[in-house]
Amino acid sequence: MNNEQFNDRNVSENGYYLVDIQDYPTTGWDKFTRVVRRTLRGELFVGLWVVLREMIRFDIHTVKYPEEKMPIGPRYRAVHEMKRLWESDAERCIGCGLCEKICISNCIRMDTKIDANSRKEVTEYSINLGRCIFCGYCAEVCPELAITHGGEYENASDQREHFILYEDMLTPLDKMKAGTQLEFEGFGAITPHEDERVKKTPLAY
Amino acid sequence: MENKISFTIDGTPVEATHGESILQVARKNGIYIPTMCYISKTTPCASCRMCVVEAEGVEGFVLSCNTPPTPGIEIRTNSQELELERTNIMKLYDVNHPLECGVCDKSGECDLQNKTLEFNIATQNFSAREQARKIEDWGLINYDPSLCIMCEKCVHVCNEVIGDDAIEVKFGGYKSTIIPKDADTLDCTFCGECIAVCPVGALVSSDFKYSANAWELSRVPATCAHCSAGCPLEYETRHTGINGEESIYRVKNDFEYTSLCGAGRFGFDFDVQAEKNEMTLQKAVNAIKHAEAIRFSSLITNEEAHILSLIKEKYGVKLFNEDARKYQAFMKAYSSVSGKLHHSATLDAVKQSDALIVVGSRVSTDNPGLRYALTSAAKHNGAKIVYAHPMEDALMQNTITQFMKYEVGTEEGVIALLAATLLKDADLSDAEKAFFDDLDFGYLDAETNIGEEELSQMMRAFKRTQKHTFVVGADILSHPKAENIAKLAAMIEKYSDFALLVVPSEVNTLGVSLLCELDEDKSDAKCVGYNADGDFIISSYIKGADLIVPALNQQEGTFVSIDNRVLPTNVALGFNGYTLNDIASSLGITKENTIEYTKELSPQAGFRAIAFDDLENFVSPMGEDVRGYLLDEVLCEADGNLDTISELPEYNGVVIYHSNPVLQFNSYTNKAKQLEKDRSLRGSAQFAAAARITDGDLIEISFGERKIQRVFSLDNALKGTVALNPTFDDTFDASRYRYEKSKIMRVVHE
Numbered sequence: 001m002n003n004e005q006f007n008d009r010n011v012s013e014n015g016y017y018l019v020d021i022q023d024y025p026t027t028g029w030d031k032f033t034r035v036v037r038r039t040l041r042g043e044l045f046v047g048l049w050v051v052l053r054e055m056i057r058f059d060i061h062t063v064k065y066p067e068e069k070m071p072i073g074p075r076y077r078a079v080h081e082m083k084r085l086w087e088s089d090a091e092r093c094i095g096c097g098l099c100e101k102i103c104i105s106n107c108i109r110m111d112t113k114i115d116a117n118s119r120k121e122v123t124e125y126s127i128n129l130g131r132c133i134f135c136g137y138c139a140e141v142c143p144e145l146a147i148t149h150g151g152e153y154e155n156a157s158d159q160r161e162h163f164i165l166y167e168d169m170l171t172p173l174d175k176m177k178a179g180t181q182l183e184f185e186g187f188g189a190i191t192p193h194e195d196e197r198v199k200k201t202p203l204a205y
Numbered sequence: 206m207e208n209k210i211s212f213t214i215d216g217t218p219v220e221a222t223h224g225e226s227i228l229q230v231a232r233k234n235g236i237y238i239p240t241m242c243y244i245s246k247t248t249p250c251a252s253c254r255m256c257v258v259e260a261e262g263v264e265g266f267v268l269s270c271n272t273p274p275t276p277g278i279e280i281r282t283n284s285q286e287l288e289l290e291r292t293n294i295m296k297l298y299d300v301n302h303p304l305e306c307g308v309c310d311k312s313g314e315c316d317l318q319n320k321t322l323e324f325n326i327a328t329q330n331f332s333a334r335e336q337a338r339k340i341e342d343w344g345l346i347n348y349d350p351s352l353c354i355m356c357e358k359c360v361h362v363c364n365e366v367i368g369d370d371a372i373e374v375k376f377g378g379y380k381s382t383i384i385p386k387d388a389d390t391l392d393c394t395f396c397g398e399c400i401a402v403c404p405v406g407a408l409v410s411s412d413f414k415y416s417a418n419a420w421e422l423s424r425v426p427a428t429c430a431h432c433s434a435g436c437p438l439e440y441e442t443r444h445t446g447i448n449g450e451e452s453i454y455r456v457k458n459d460f461e462y463t464s465l466c467g468a469g470r471f472g473f474d475f476d477v478q479a480e481k482n483e484m485t486l487q488k489a490v491n492a493i494k495h496a497e498a499i500r501f502s503s504l505i506t507n508e509e510a511h512i513l514s515l516i517k518e519k520y521g522v523k524l525f526n527e528d529a530r531k532y533q534a535f536m537k538a539y540s541s542v543s544g545k546l547h548h549s550a551t552l553d554a555v556k557q558s559d560a561l562i563v564v565g566s567r568v569s570t571d572n573p574g575l576r577y578a579l580t581s582a583a584k585h586n587g588a589k590i591v592y593a594h595p596m597e598d599a600l601m602q603n604t605i606t607q608f609m610k611y612e613v614g615t616e617e618g619v620i621a622l623l624a625a626t627l628l629k630d631a632d633l634s635d636a637e638k639a640f641f642d643d644l645d646f647g648y649l650d651a652e653t654n655i656g657e658e659e660l661s662q663m664m665r666a667f668k669r670t671q672k673h674t675f676v677v678g679a680d681i682l683s684h685p686k687a688e689n690i691a692k693l694a695a696m697i698e699k700y701s702d703f704a705l706l707v708v709p710s711e712v713n714t715l716g717v718s719l720l721c722e723l724d725e726d727k728s729d730a731k732c733v734g735y736n737a738d739g740d741f742i743i744s745s746y747i748k749g750a751d752l753i754v755p756a757l758n759q760q761e762g763t764f765v766s767i768d769n770r771v772l773p774t775n776v777a778l779g780f781n782g783y784t785l786n787d788i789a790s791s792l793g794i795t796k797e798n799t800i801e802y803t804k805e806l807s808p809q810a811g812f813r814a815i816a817f818d819d820l821e822n823f824v825s826p827m828g829e830d831v832r833g834y835l836l837d838e839v840l841c842e843a844d845g846n847l848d849t850i851s852e853l854p855e856y857n858g859v860v861i862y863h864s865n866p867v868l869q870f871n872s873y874t875n876k877a878k879q880l881e882k883d884r885s886l887r888g889s890a891q892f893a894a895a896a897r898i899t900d901g902d903l904i905e906i907s908f909g910e911r912k913i914q915r916v917f918s919l920d921n922a923l924k925g926t927v928a929l930n931p932t933f934d935d936t937f938d939a940s941r942y943r944y945e946k947s948k949i950m951r952v953v954h955e
Contacts, residue, residue, distance in 0.1 A: 094307050094308050095308060095415070096307035096308060096418075097312075097418045097420075097421065098307075100421075101418070101420055101421075109444075109447040109448075110447065111416075111445075111446050111447055112415050112416060112417075113415055113416055114414045114415040114416075118340055119308075120308040120415040121415075123446075124446055124447045125447070126447050143307050144307070199327070199328050
């Protein structure tokens, strides 16, 4: 990428021009005339009329939160979700601990152990949403696309510490069975055409 | 300095001493040669072939790890061909290596990962049919063959340094694996050294597996609190669970040069916790004020020993510690002949020796550090090791060259015979000559059961050896004639080229013996116990102690190891209760922190006035031990005279020997979750027949004034009529000789 155009600060040649700004009034009389001029211009009534007109028409554009909610973009970074594998419905999280490591506000903590099948199992996992700054590093670093951000932004709580646990974040099985688990499309997620970029390992024996 | 070989590496002129390889010289001069299988403390495995270099005038590549340089040769460590060769090796290492770095216990501390990134291997160009390989569960150790890269470090360490020789390579090309030697499952002393040296996650601790990542653990450099070898280790701590207290997750060691036994590696969870309670502290203070004596064990730091001395000074209480008192008496007798305070050898000297005599120690369980040093000497210097003991030791069988079996109790005669043999041509004083002339060799031979033939065999073996070390074990410290034995040992050190090593029985027996003036234990005295029995008990491990103090992994302070080295240890886990220093402060001996006493430790015993925080605690990248400092030598008067040997005691009938099973040492190891706790009396079939008991019998053993109940277990590795009685569960009285004539009764169940 070329940064030259941004580095060129020569104002005069790039179509920039200075805005004509009047001098501030200094004397009392000048100030008075400016107030009178601005007041009697009638702009205020233009705005008042628009509001009155729409009120009479009942054409209201505001969202009636919390009854109504705006749709959230798929890349919005709100409260975390833990995804399951499409193939087996098993949990994606392998307990590698990278999210805990990378978390810059130190709000993730987890504990793992070896399970009956000699696999690493996450036994405890919590995120302190009171500390989380929703930077998205955890989702970005996750090698399994297991922890992602979701659209749930309502996490008001009556105390500053507010923990969310693994079970709360995990996609429920019924949702999984219904095939409605949503993939996060934000930073760290698989990009379109990822298949074409995968380097294959020669296993054709 | 003769024997220097000058040559160049990458144009830099370097010098090698005789016996050094090109790789060693390169490392010493800061020249990087990549390796995968090289480990400094063993002979080169030469399995990775990464360390190839080019030598001027030599066709092909040269393995720098096992090739000594010739004078004037020009070595190149970098060229395109070498780079290609190494990259290809790395590519082969990566073939089908499971991509489970995310869960692997190495969690980034992985040599394979580092080198893969270093050589920029992003794809796999070779293929091989992957095989189904089972993860092996070997008890404390887990082995995952699919992660194994067959560097063979584990095999070399197990064989050459530890001496267990428990694992071997099963050769089969791509199918090669590591297997237990001559057994279905791993049967070894579980030192875990194979885990430490494994560059990948193939060999892991089964307890630690998948419980934490390396980067989460804080490392606390410390000194092992289990035996007198004073091995360096690092406690790795982390919070437990997501909300819990700190705890130790594992222990690691600097495996490149030092080794650690299983007790150090797996026996780390002996910490205690207590709260502060003014009332209890006051009770402890009052108890000390009104006590006649403080009885304490040697599981304490030098600073604590010093505080106890200060309490003695101020309040006139007596100090009881039979274990250290015996050692003190032994060393005092030694000094009276040698004219100096400290024995001359160290474990490092043992490692370098090529002729060794070990008397009176069941080395493999008394002091694994010494065992590893002996193994190293045997494997790397071809050392001739004479091992004199009343019991065969199966674990030392492959290490020693001559086993001298003597009768229980005749140590004085044994050392006299050895001294007479070694000092045959020495320049002795008239009195000393007279002592040896007076010896009744016929009687000694007969009583000790050591024949002239054995001694001359030893002398033949020692011919043309250069570095000699004489090791005196803990059996002798508590021998009734210990003082005379000490004088004889001192004679050997003084008049022959043998250096002397005395093995202290506990972690800090040596430190305590140097710092405290000890009194003879009178069991009827009103007594405060500090980590020992008493009317008021202050302890970190005794159940039902009146006041709990921090364990040795929760304290900072120093120990004195077998090497006469003052070693610092640090706080791995916090402790909320009181320490001995708090008690002392309430007694008017005030210092804010225990470690402020470090620089006040007695210079008369060789301690230096160095503050605790100025003590280093690491082994340098070139293997130089810079932990703490060595005690200064202190000269004293040599006015001791040898007593004539009158009669050697006889131990007939049922004899038990206080000796722990492997990995067990003391009350701390007894608490460790991972360590096996075999509390049974172990004896041979011959012993069982003599005592009229069978395997699995519940028996009552009476010796001295004590009676203990144990289960008898038949151990086929043992021979003879002496059985092993473990002491880690606190049944040992250090004032008594380690062998006991005892009565064994079968306990009949109603």
